[in-house]
Amino acid sequence: MADVVDLCAALLRFDTTNRGGGDSEGEREAAEFVAGVLADAGIEPEILESAPRRANVLARVPGTDPSLPALLVQGHLDVVPADAADWSVPPFAAEIRDGCLWGRGAVDMKDFCAMVLALVSEGLRPKRDLVLAFVADEEDKGDYGAHWLAARHRDRFEGCAAAISESGGYTYHVPAADGRTVRLYPVGTAERGTAHMRLTARGRAGHGSRRNDENAVARLVGALARIAAHRWPVHLTPTVEAFLVRTGEALGVEVDLSDVDGTLARLGPAASLAENVVRNSTTPTMLDAGYKVNVIPSVAQAQVDTRVLPGTEDDLLATFDELLGPDVEREFVAHQAPVQAPVDSPWFGAMAAALRAEDPEAVVVPYCMGGGTDAKAFSPLGIDCYGFAPLWLPEGFPYRALAHGVDERVPLEGLRFGTRVLRHFLTHA
Secondary structure, three states: OOOHHHHHHHHHOOOOEEEEOOEEOOHHHHHHHHHHHHHHOOOOOEEEEEEOOEEEEEEEEOOOOOOOOEEEEEEEOOEOOOOHHHOOOOOOOOOEEOOEEEOOOOOOOHHHHHHHHHHHHOOOOOOOOEEEEEEOOOOOOOOOOHHHHHHHOHHHHOOEEEEEEOOOOEOEEEEOOOOOEEEEEEEEEEEOEEEEEEEEEEOOOEEOOOOOOOOHHHHHHHHHHHHHHOOOOOOOOHHHHHHHHHHHHHHOOOOOOOOHHHHHHHOHHHHHHOOOOOOOEEEEEEEEEOOOOOEEOOEEEEEEEEEEOOOOHHHHHHHHHHHHOOOEEEEEEEEEOOEEOOOOOHHHHHHHHHHHHHOOOOEEEEEEEOOOOOHHHHHHHOOEEEEOOOEOOOOOOOHHHHOOOOOOEEEHHHHHHHHHHHHHHHHHO
16 A cells, blocks of 8 residues: 555656647656556556646446446656756655645645555545546646547547546635634536637738838737737636525625626635636737837737636627727637536535545635636536636645745645545445
8 A cells, every 4th residue: 555645755756847839748657657556456457648748547447336436546757847947846856845745746746646546545435436646747737648549539438427637625624703714615517718829910911111001910919909908708617606695695695696897805814715706707828910110010919818607609700809899800819618526515514525525614615716727628428517626725825826936845733634535425326
Protein backbone atom coordinates (compact mmCIF):
# COMPACT_ATOMS: atom_id res chain seq x y z
CA MET A 1 0.00 0.00 0.00
CA ALA A 2 1.47 3.33 -1.08
CA ASP A 3 1.14 6.53 0.98
CA VAL A 4 -0.67 9.41 -0.71
CA VAL A 5 2.14 11.86 0.06
CA ASP A 6 4.75 9.54 -1.48
CA LEU A 7 2.59 9.01 -4.55
CA CYS A 8 1.98 12.72 -4.99
CA ALA A 9 5.70 13.44 -4.63
CA ALA A 10 6.49 10.80 -7.24
CA LEU A 11 4.02 12.36 -9.67
CA LEU A 12 5.40 15.85 -9.07
CA ARG A 13 8.90 14.70 -10.01
CA PHE A 14 7.71 13.97 -13.54
CA ASP A 15 8.09 17.17 -15.54
CA THR A 16 4.86 16.98 -17.54
CA THR A 17 4.96 20.57 -18.76
CA ASN A 18 2.41 21.37 -21.45
CA ARG A 19 3.38 24.49 -23.42
CA GLY A 20 0.42 24.24 -25.75
CA GLY A 21 0.24 23.69 -29.48
CA GLY A 22 1.36 20.07 -29.13
CA ASP A 23 4.55 20.99 -27.27
CA SER A 24 4.69 18.86 -24.13
CA GLU A 25 6.96 16.46 -22.30
CA GLY A 26 6.88 13.76 -19.69
CA GLU A 27 3.28 12.61 -20.14
CA ARG A 28 4.35 9.16 -21.29
CA GLU A 29 6.63 8.59 -18.28
CA ALA A 30 3.95 9.77 -15.85
CA ALA A 31 1.39 7.53 -17.53
CA GLU A 32 3.68 4.52 -17.24
CA PHE A 33 4.15 5.24 -13.53
CA VAL A 34 0.38 5.44 -13.01
CA ALA A 35 -0.13 2.22 -14.95
CA GLY A 36 2.50 0.52 -12.79
CA VAL A 37 0.75 1.53 -9.55
CA LEU A 38 -2.57 0.25 -10.89
CA ALA A 39 -1.03 -3.02 -12.07
CA ASP A 40 0.60 -3.58 -8.68
CA ALA A 41 -2.86 -3.22 -7.13
CA GLY A 42 -4.28 -5.91 -9.42
CA ILE A 43 -6.04 -3.47 -11.75
CA GLU A 44 -5.41 -3.87 -15.47
CA PRO A 45 -4.46 -0.49 -17.00
CA GLU A 46 -4.57 0.53 -20.64
CA ILE A 47 -2.23 3.18 -22.04
CA LEU A 48 -3.65 4.93 -25.09
CA GLU A 49 -1.51 7.35 -27.08
CA SER A 50 -3.28 10.00 -29.15
CA ALA A 51 0.09 10.94 -30.68
CA PRO A 52 3.65 9.81 -29.93
CA ARG A 53 4.22 10.18 -26.17
CA ARG A 54 0.82 11.88 -25.58
CA ALA A 55 -0.31 9.12 -23.23
CA ASN A 56 -3.60 8.52 -21.41
CA VAL A 57 -4.31 5.77 -18.89
CA LEU A 58 -7.69 4.06 -18.56
CA ALA A 59 -8.69 1.37 -16.06
CA ARG A 60 -11.81 -0.07 -14.46
CA VAL A 61 -12.12 -0.85 -10.76
CA PRO A 62 -15.00 -3.28 -10.05
CA GLY A 63 -17.61 -2.24 -7.49
CA THR A 64 -19.46 -4.30 -4.93
CA ASP A 65 -22.76 -3.69 -6.75
CA PRO A 66 -22.23 -4.09 -10.50
CA SER A 67 -25.91 -3.33 -11.18
CA LEU A 68 -25.28 0.35 -10.41
CA PRO A 69 -24.20 2.83 -13.10
CA ALA A 70 -20.45 3.42 -13.14
CA LEU A 71 -18.67 6.56 -11.94
CA LEU A 72 -15.93 8.21 -13.99
CA VAL A 73 -12.99 9.46 -11.92
CA GLN A 74 -10.80 11.59 -14.16
CA GLY A 75 -7.71 13.71 -13.69
CA HIS A 76 -4.98 15.17 -15.84
CA LEU A 77 -1.26 14.48 -15.57
CA ASP A 78 0.04 17.51 -17.49
CA VAL A 79 0.93 20.83 -15.87
CA VAL A 80 1.49 24.41 -16.99
CA PRO A 81 5.07 25.71 -17.31
CA ALA A 82 7.01 26.81 -14.23
CA ASP A 83 9.99 29.18 -14.32
CA ALA A 84 12.38 27.88 -11.66
CA ALA A 85 13.89 31.35 -11.23
CA ASP A 86 10.60 32.57 -9.74
CA TRP A 87 10.19 29.72 -7.27
CA SER A 88 11.46 29.26 -3.71
CA VAL A 89 12.12 25.57 -4.45
CA PRO A 90 12.81 23.68 -7.69
CA PRO A 91 9.35 23.18 -9.19
CA PHE A 92 9.84 19.48 -9.96
CA ALA A 93 11.82 18.42 -6.88
CA ALA A 94 8.75 17.63 -4.72
CA GLU A 95 10.28 19.07 -1.57
CA ILE A 96 8.49 18.93 1.78
CA ARG A 97 8.71 22.04 3.92
CA ASP A 98 6.41 23.94 6.29
CA GLY A 99 3.97 21.03 6.35
CA CYS A 100 3.43 21.16 2.58
CA LEU A 101 4.51 19.26 -0.50
CA TRP A 102 5.84 21.75 -3.05
CA GLY A 103 5.87 21.42 -6.82
CA ARG A 104 4.19 22.28 -10.08
CA GLY A 105 0.93 20.35 -10.18
CA ALA A 106 0.59 20.00 -6.40
CA VAL A 107 -2.95 21.39 -6.48
CA ASP A 108 -3.58 21.23 -10.24
CA MET A 109 -4.04 18.34 -10.12
CA LYS A 110 -1.55 15.65 -9.20
CA ASP A 111 -2.83 15.77 -5.62
CA PHE A 112 -6.17 14.30 -6.71
CA CYS A 113 -4.49 11.75 -8.97
CA ALA A 114 -2.35 10.64 -6.02
CA MET A 115 -5.43 10.27 -3.79
CA VAL A 116 -7.09 7.99 -6.33
CA LEU A 117 -3.93 5.91 -6.74
CA ALA A 118 -3.51 5.63 -2.96
CA LEU A 119 -7.04 4.32 -2.55
CA VAL A 120 -6.64 1.79 -5.34
CA SER A 121 -3.29 0.73 -3.89
CA GLU A 122 -4.87 0.01 -0.51
CA GLY A 123 -7.45 -2.27 -2.13
CA LEU A 124 -10.44 0.09 -2.38
CA ARG A 125 -13.76 -1.69 -2.92
CA PRO A 126 -16.07 1.00 -4.28
CA LYS A 127 -19.84 0.66 -4.17
CA ARG A 128 -20.06 0.87 -7.96
CA ASP A 129 -17.64 0.32 -10.81
CA LEU A 130 -15.14 3.11 -11.29
CA VAL A 131 -13.77 4.09 -14.68
CA LEU A 132 -10.41 5.74 -14.03
CA ALA A 133 -8.97 8.16 -16.60
CA PHE A 134 -5.58 9.82 -16.14
CA VAL A 135 -5.30 12.06 -19.18
CA ALA A 136 -2.93 14.25 -21.15
CA ASP A 137 -3.30 17.77 -22.51
CA GLU A 138 -5.90 19.31 -20.19
CA GLU A 139 -3.72 22.39 -19.82
CA ASP A 140 -4.10 23.11 -23.53
CA LYS A 141 -7.19 22.13 -25.51
CA GLY A 142 -7.55 18.48 -24.54
CA ASP A 143 -7.14 17.43 -28.17
CA TYR A 144 -4.58 14.79 -27.13
CA GLY A 145 -6.41 13.84 -23.95
CA ALA A 146 -10.02 13.91 -22.81
CA HIS A 147 -11.55 15.20 -26.06
CA TRP A 148 -9.63 12.60 -28.06
CA LEU A 149 -10.73 9.84 -25.68
CA ALA A 150 -14.35 10.95 -25.80
CA ALA A 151 -14.30 10.99 -29.61
CA ARG A 152 -12.17 7.92 -30.35
CA HIS A 153 -12.84 5.68 -27.35
CA ARG A 154 -16.37 6.57 -26.37
CA ASP A 155 -17.16 2.95 -25.61
CA ARG A 156 -14.84 3.04 -22.59
CA PHE A 157 -17.23 5.46 -20.88
CA GLU A 158 -20.53 3.74 -21.61
CA GLY A 159 -22.57 3.22 -18.47
CA CYS A 160 -20.97 6.11 -16.59
CA ALA A 161 -23.71 8.20 -15.01
CA ALA A 162 -21.51 10.81 -13.35
CA ALA A 163 -17.92 11.96 -13.08
CA ILE A 164 -15.73 13.69 -10.53
CA SER A 165 -12.58 15.68 -11.12
CA GLU A 166 -10.79 18.91 -10.21
CA SER A 167 -11.82 22.24 -8.72
CA GLY A 168 -14.17 21.47 -5.87
CA GLY A 169 -14.47 20.13 -2.36
CA TYR A 170 -11.71 22.24 -0.78
CA THR A 171 -11.93 24.27 2.43
CA TYR A 172 -12.79 27.95 2.06
CA HIS A 173 -12.74 29.90 5.32
CA VAL A 174 -15.20 32.82 5.34
CA PRO A 175 -16.15 35.21 8.19
CA ALA A 176 -19.85 35.18 9.09
CA ALA A 177 -21.96 38.16 10.14
CA ASP A 178 -21.84 37.07 13.80
CA GLY A 179 -18.04 36.80 13.91
CA ARG A 180 -17.82 33.06 13.38
CA THR A 181 -15.60 31.57 10.68
CA VAL A 182 -17.59 29.32 8.36
CA ARG A 183 -15.88 26.52 6.48
CA LEU A 184 -17.40 26.44 3.00
CA TYR A 185 -16.68 23.52 0.69
CA PRO A 186 -17.69 24.52 -2.86
CA VAL A 187 -18.47 21.60 -5.16
CA GLY A 188 -18.42 22.32 -8.88
CA THR A 189 -21.78 21.62 -10.52
CA ALA A 190 -21.37 23.85 -13.58
CA GLU A 191 -18.83 25.53 -15.85
CA ARG A 192 -19.15 28.42 -18.21
CA GLY A 193 -18.75 27.50 -21.85
CA THR A 194 -15.83 28.57 -24.01
CA ALA A 195 -16.42 30.62 -27.15
CA HIS A 196 -13.01 32.13 -27.88
CA MET A 197 -13.15 34.25 -31.00
CA ARG A 198 -10.78 35.71 -33.55
CA LEU A 199 -11.81 39.13 -34.89
CA THR A 200 -10.69 40.32 -38.30
CA ALA A 201 -10.99 43.89 -39.52
CA ARG A 202 -10.24 44.69 -43.15
CA GLY A 203 -9.57 48.04 -44.72
CA ARG A 204 -7.49 49.94 -47.25
CA ALA A 205 -3.71 49.82 -46.93
CA GLY A 206 -1.87 53.09 -47.20
CA HIS A 207 0.74 55.49 -45.91
CA GLY A 208 0.62 56.22 -42.19
CA SER A 209 0.87 59.96 -42.74
CA ARG A 210 -2.27 60.23 -44.84
CA ARG A 211 -5.93 60.30 -43.93
CA ASN A 212 -7.55 56.88 -44.25
CA ASP A 213 -11.18 56.36 -43.26
CA GLU A 214 -10.86 52.63 -43.97
CA ASN A 215 -8.04 51.94 -41.48
CA ALA A 216 -8.33 48.28 -40.39
CA VAL A 217 -6.53 48.98 -37.11
CA ALA A 218 -8.90 51.80 -36.19
CA ARG A 219 -11.91 49.64 -37.04
CA LEU A 220 -10.62 46.81 -34.88
CA VAL A 221 -9.69 49.05 -31.96
CA GLY A 222 -13.13 50.63 -32.03
CA ALA A 223 -14.81 47.24 -31.89
CA LEU A 224 -12.54 46.10 -29.04
CA ALA A 225 -13.26 49.25 -27.07
CA ARG A 226 -17.00 48.64 -27.35
CA ILE A 227 -16.60 45.01 -26.31
CA ALA A 228 -14.37 45.83 -23.35
CA ALA A 229 -16.74 48.55 -22.11
CA HIS A 230 -19.91 46.47 -22.42
CA ARG A 231 -21.49 45.40 -19.14
CA TRP A 232 -23.14 42.02 -19.64
CA PRO A 233 -26.42 41.52 -17.78
CA VAL A 234 -26.78 39.29 -14.74
CA HIS A 235 -27.93 35.77 -15.56
CA LEU A 236 -28.44 33.44 -12.61
CA THR A 237 -28.04 29.76 -13.41
CA PRO A 238 -29.46 27.19 -10.97
CA THR A 239 -25.95 26.57 -9.60
CA VAL A 240 -25.13 30.24 -8.98
CA GLU A 241 -28.54 30.97 -7.48
CA ALA A 242 -28.16 28.02 -5.11
CA PHE A 243 -24.66 29.19 -4.19
CA LEU A 244 -25.84 32.69 -3.34
CA VAL A 245 -28.83 31.53 -1.29
CA ARG A 246 -27.04 28.79 0.65
CA THR A 247 -23.87 30.76 1.26
CA GLY A 248 -25.84 33.78 2.42
CA GLU A 249 -27.80 31.59 4.81
CA ALA A 250 -24.60 30.07 6.22
CA LEU A 251 -23.00 33.48 6.69
CA GLY A 252 -26.11 35.12 8.07
CA VAL A 253 -26.28 37.84 5.43
CA GLU A 254 -29.18 39.12 3.36
CA VAL A 255 -29.50 37.67 -0.13
CA ASP A 256 -31.48 39.70 -2.65
CA LEU A 257 -31.54 37.98 -6.02
CA SER A 258 -32.90 41.14 -7.63
CA ASP A 259 -29.71 42.93 -6.54
CA VAL A 260 -26.94 40.44 -7.20
CA ASP A 261 -24.12 42.97 -7.03
CA GLY A 262 -25.31 44.13 -3.61
CA THR A 263 -25.57 40.52 -2.44
CA LEU A 264 -22.04 39.78 -3.60
CA ALA A 265 -20.77 42.80 -1.67
CA ARG A 266 -22.30 41.39 1.51
CA LEU A 267 -20.78 37.92 1.02
CA GLY A 268 -17.26 39.18 1.65
CA PRO A 269 -14.47 36.82 0.52
CA ALA A 270 -17.05 34.22 -0.56
CA ALA A 271 -18.06 36.55 -3.38
CA SER A 272 -14.93 35.55 -5.27
CA LEU A 273 -16.53 32.15 -5.89
CA ALA A 274 -19.44 33.72 -7.77
CA GLU A 275 -18.56 37.22 -8.97
CA ASN A 276 -17.17 35.98 -12.30
CA VAL A 277 -20.07 33.65 -13.09
CA VAL A 278 -23.14 35.85 -12.63
CA ARG A 279 -22.47 37.27 -16.10
CA ASN A 280 -20.94 36.27 -19.41
CA SER A 281 -17.53 37.76 -20.14
CA THR A 282 -15.75 38.94 -23.28
CA THR A 283 -12.15 39.92 -22.61
CA PRO A 284 -9.81 41.11 -25.40
CA THR A 285 -6.49 39.34 -24.91
CA MET A 286 -4.48 39.31 -28.17
CA LEU A 287 -3.70 41.80 -30.95
CA ASP A 288 -1.98 41.35 -34.30
CA ALA A 289 -1.68 44.14 -36.85
CA GLY A 290 0.85 45.90 -39.05
CA TYR A 291 4.51 45.41 -39.85
CA LYS A 292 5.86 48.98 -40.00
CA VAL A 293 4.92 52.16 -38.16
CA ASN A 294 4.38 54.25 -41.29
CA VAL A 295 2.26 51.65 -43.11
CA ILE A 296 -1.48 51.26 -42.52
CA PRO A 297 -2.17 47.52 -42.90
CA SER A 298 -5.13 46.15 -44.79
CA VAL A 299 -5.89 43.56 -42.09
CA ALA A 300 -5.91 43.70 -38.27
CA GLN A 301 -6.81 40.83 -35.97
CA ALA A 302 -7.52 40.25 -32.29
CA GLN A 303 -8.67 37.41 -30.05
CA VAL A 304 -11.29 37.64 -27.34
CA ASP A 305 -11.59 35.25 -24.41
CA THR A 306 -15.33 34.68 -24.29
CA ARG A 307 -17.02 32.68 -21.50
CA VAL A 308 -20.68 31.76 -21.75
CA LEU A 309 -23.17 30.77 -19.07
CA PRO A 310 -25.62 27.94 -19.79
CA GLY A 311 -28.58 29.09 -21.89
CA THR A 312 -27.13 32.45 -22.94
CA GLU A 313 -25.02 31.90 -26.06
CA ASP A 314 -27.54 33.02 -28.68
CA ASP A 315 -28.18 36.32 -26.91
CA LEU A 316 -24.46 36.86 -26.29
CA LEU A 317 -23.56 36.36 -29.96
CA ALA A 318 -26.33 38.65 -31.14
CA THR A 319 -25.13 41.44 -28.85
CA PHE A 320 -21.50 40.71 -29.69
CA ASP A 321 -22.21 41.18 -33.41
CA GLU A 322 -23.86 44.53 -32.72
CA LEU A 323 -20.79 45.64 -30.79
CA LEU A 324 -18.48 44.54 -33.61
CA GLY A 325 -20.20 46.70 -36.20
CA PRO A 326 -20.24 46.09 -39.96
CA ASP A 327 -16.50 46.17 -40.64
CA VAL A 328 -15.27 43.39 -38.33
CA GLU A 329 -15.80 39.65 -38.78
CA ARG A 330 -15.60 36.94 -36.14
CA GLU A 331 -14.80 33.24 -36.11
CA PHE A 332 -14.47 30.69 -33.32
CA VAL A 333 -11.00 29.50 -32.38
CA ALA A 334 -12.37 27.37 -29.53
CA HIS A 335 -16.00 26.50 -28.97
CA GLN A 336 -17.14 24.23 -26.15
CA ALA A 337 -20.56 24.18 -24.55
CA PRO A 338 -21.18 25.01 -20.89
CA VAL A 339 -21.39 22.20 -18.35
CA GLN A 340 -24.30 21.89 -15.96
CA ALA A 341 -25.01 19.01 -13.57
CA PRO A 342 -27.97 18.74 -11.18
CA VAL A 343 -27.44 20.63 -7.94
CA ASP A 344 -29.83 18.67 -5.74
CA SER A 345 -28.89 15.14 -6.75
CA PRO A 346 -27.90 11.97 -4.89
CA TRP A 347 -24.36 12.56 -6.17
CA PHE A 348 -24.15 16.00 -4.59
CA GLY A 349 -25.71 14.67 -1.41
CA ALA A 350 -23.13 11.90 -1.21
CA MET A 351 -20.28 14.39 -1.68
CA ALA A 352 -21.67 16.59 1.08
CA ALA A 353 -22.04 13.59 3.39
CA ALA A 354 -18.45 12.51 2.71
CA LEU A 355 -17.12 15.97 3.55
CA ARG A 356 -19.21 16.20 6.72
CA ALA A 357 -17.98 12.78 7.81
CA GLU A 358 -14.50 14.32 8.15
CA ASP A 359 -15.56 17.88 9.01
CA PRO A 360 -18.94 17.90 10.79
CA GLU A 361 -19.15 21.70 10.44
CA ALA A 362 -18.61 21.67 6.68
CA VAL A 363 -21.05 23.84 4.72
CA VAL A 364 -21.17 22.27 1.27
CA VAL A 365 -22.41 24.54 -1.53
CA PRO A 366 -22.59 24.20 -5.32
CA TYR A 367 -20.62 26.60 -7.47
CA CYS A 368 -19.98 27.37 -11.11
CA MET A 369 -16.43 27.41 -12.44
CA GLY A 370 -15.51 30.50 -14.41
CA GLY A 371 -13.03 28.68 -16.63
CA GLY A 372 -13.10 25.12 -17.86
CA THR A 373 -11.95 21.56 -17.26
CA ASP A 374 -12.05 18.26 -19.09
CA ALA A 375 -15.68 18.00 -17.99
CA LYS A 376 -16.38 19.72 -21.31
CA ALA A 377 -15.25 16.54 -23.07
CA PHE A 378 -17.25 14.10 -20.96
CA SER A 379 -20.47 16.05 -20.37
CA PRO A 380 -21.61 15.67 -24.03
CA LEU A 381 -21.49 11.88 -23.47
CA GLY A 382 -24.44 12.26 -21.10
CA ILE A 383 -22.28 12.16 -17.96
CA ASP A 384 -23.11 14.53 -15.08
CA CYS A 385 -19.74 16.10 -14.26
CA TYR A 386 -18.84 17.45 -10.82
CA GLY A 387 -15.80 19.28 -9.53
CA PHE A 388 -14.97 17.22 -6.44
CA ALA A 389 -11.31 16.84 -5.51
CA PRO A 390 -11.59 17.12 -1.70
CA LEU A 391 -8.83 18.89 0.17
CA TRP A 392 -8.49 20.35 3.64
CA LEU A 393 -6.81 23.76 3.66
CA PRO A 394 -5.78 25.87 6.66
CA GLU A 395 -7.15 29.37 7.06
CA GLY A 396 -5.26 31.87 4.94
CA PHE A 397 -3.84 29.24 2.57
CA PRO A 398 -3.72 30.87 -0.92
CA TYR A 399 -5.16 27.88 -2.78
CA ARG A 400 -6.79 29.71 -5.67
CA ALA A 401 -3.63 31.73 -6.35
CA LEU A 402 -1.37 28.67 -6.42
CA ALA A 403 -2.89 26.81 -9.36
CA HIS A 404 -0.77 28.02 -12.31
CA GLY A 405 1.03 30.30 -9.84
CA VAL A 406 4.46 30.42 -8.22
CA ASP A 407 5.40 28.14 -5.29
CA GLU A 408 2.48 25.78 -5.84
CA ARG A 409 2.10 23.47 -2.84
CA VAL A 410 -0.39 21.29 -1.02
CA PRO A 411 -0.67 20.70 2.76
CA LEU A 412 0.25 17.15 3.77
CA GLU A 413 -2.73 16.96 6.11
CA GLY A 414 -4.87 18.26 3.28
CA LEU A 415 -3.86 15.30 1.13
CA ARG A 416 -4.69 12.84 3.88
CA PHE A 417 -8.03 14.53 4.61
CA GLY A 418 -8.92 14.45 0.91
CA THR A 419 -8.07 10.77 0.67
CA ARG A 420 -10.37 9.95 3.60
CA VAL A 421 -13.21 12.01 2.13
CA LEU A 422 -12.76 10.38 -1.26
CA ARG A 423 -12.73 6.91 0.31
CA HIS A 424 -16.03 7.66 2.07
CA PHE A 425 -17.61 8.97 -1.10
CA LEU A 426 -16.49 6.10 -3.33
CA THR A 427 -17.62 3.42 -0.88
CA HIS A 428 -21.03 5.00 -0.19
CA ALA A 429 -22.13 6.79 -3.38
